[in-house]
Amino acid sequence: MGPLTGVRVVELGQLIAGPYCGQILADFGAEVIKVEPPGKGDAMRQWGRPDADGDPVWWSVIARGKRSITLDLRTEEGQAVLKDLVGEADVLIENFRPGTMERWDLGFDTLSEVNPRLIMARVSGYGQDGPYSDRAGFASVCEAAGGLRYLSGYPDRPPVRVGLSLGDSMAGFNAAMGVLLALQHRHATGKGQVVDSAIYEAVLGLTEALVAEYDSGGHIRERFGSALPGIAPSNAYPTADGKEVIIGANQDTVFARLCEVMGAPELATDERYADHQARGRNQEELDARVGEWTRTVPAQEIVDRLAEAGVPVGLAYTAADMIDDPHFEARQSIVRVPDPKRGTLAMQNVFPRLSESPGEIRALGPELGQDTDDVLSSVLHYDADRISALRDRGVI
Structure with a gap:
């Protein structure tokens, strides 16, 4: 019923x-x-x-x-x-x-x-x-x-x-x-x-604040590819086995955990990346740094390591991936x-x-x-x- x-x-x-x-x-x-x-x-x-x-x-x-x-x-x-x-x-x-x-x-x-x-x-x-x-x-x-x-x-x-x-x-x-x-x-x-x-x-x-941003500051949001402007790191990154992995680590504490897994904890306190605004200003450079690491590691290993560390991560699923996934099955x-x-x-x-x-x-x-x-x-x-x-x- x-x-x-x-x-x-x-x-x-x-x-x-x-x-x-x-x-x-x-x-x-x-x-x-x-x-x-x-x-x-x-x-x-x-x-x-x-x-x-x-x-x-x-x-x-x-x-x-x-x-x-x-x-x-x-x-x-x-x-x-x-x-x-x-x-x-x-x-x-x-x-x-x-x-x-x-x-x-x-x-x-x-x-x-x-x-x-x-x-x-x-x-x-x-x-x-x-x-x-x-x-x-x-x-x-x-x-x-x-x-x-x-x-x-x-x-x-x-x-x-x-x-x-x-x-x-x-x-x-x-x-x-x-x-x-x-x-x-x-x-x-x-x-x-x-x-x-x-x-x-x-x-x-x-469309979130798209209209308000234009009305208050004359800003017209533009196309930005696979990421959002000023939100970093949050993108699709290459892996060692030719796949792409989606990582969303744009919050301060989450970014720090990503840096630990990458073996570069110093990046979390680097003035270029230490807070949300700084990471947004240096988005292209930061995405490149993350990509340098991901392309040396197989996709599933990245997913396993980041998930264990509490960093949002995943692969871009097809229908075949969804049908085979144990979480989809369990729920x-x-x-x-x-x-x-x-x-x-x-x-x-x-x-x-x-x-x-x-x-x-x-x-x-x-x-x-x-x-x-x-x-x-x-x-x-x-x-x-x-x-x-x-x-x-x-x-x-």
């Missing part, structure tokens, strides 16, 4: 941002009814790297624990069915371009008349209002607008992107957090509301979920961990429309003839 057991969510989202919000809610026990277009479903069914048989697996993760129904929202009959669903729901998630739901007569004003307690989570590139609200907003361009892309990479090269749709996932995460806050507000007042989660703002919220950070096609499928577990009401992965992403009849009959109490008629007319 997850903490959201008893909460019914209707998910109209597509691709990543909206569905990731639904994934989080489903992980913690909500009944998430995924509404997909008849015949083709969510495009996420086709995204991502395939398995050995050529079938994509991303859908199995992002739709885990959900139920799938098909419904053509471009038809009046489909819109009427959705309104019936909203009447039985607590939350609706959508991430169409702003204005789409209103054109279908499914905006919040309409749906809140059907269900005044409805919480409507709306995920978009630039938000529900403002001069950019009607722009198409994929994570790539919205990450740039939020400041992340300008900071990513090296100063002598164009900006790069993280190898994930980070903006989409953060907007989905913010939407899920907003739903939880809105549920608490509804608990106190009985009233629903709109949760407006914009991708560019989800990224902007991660079940990655779990194997029963899969009728593959036996099991490994994926990340549910986070964060709750001691009394933890979430769980109940099932992989469903087949297209596998729950349509059950949802329409058990939730909306449609009879078999009505369901059959909707199917004959292509509504479901």
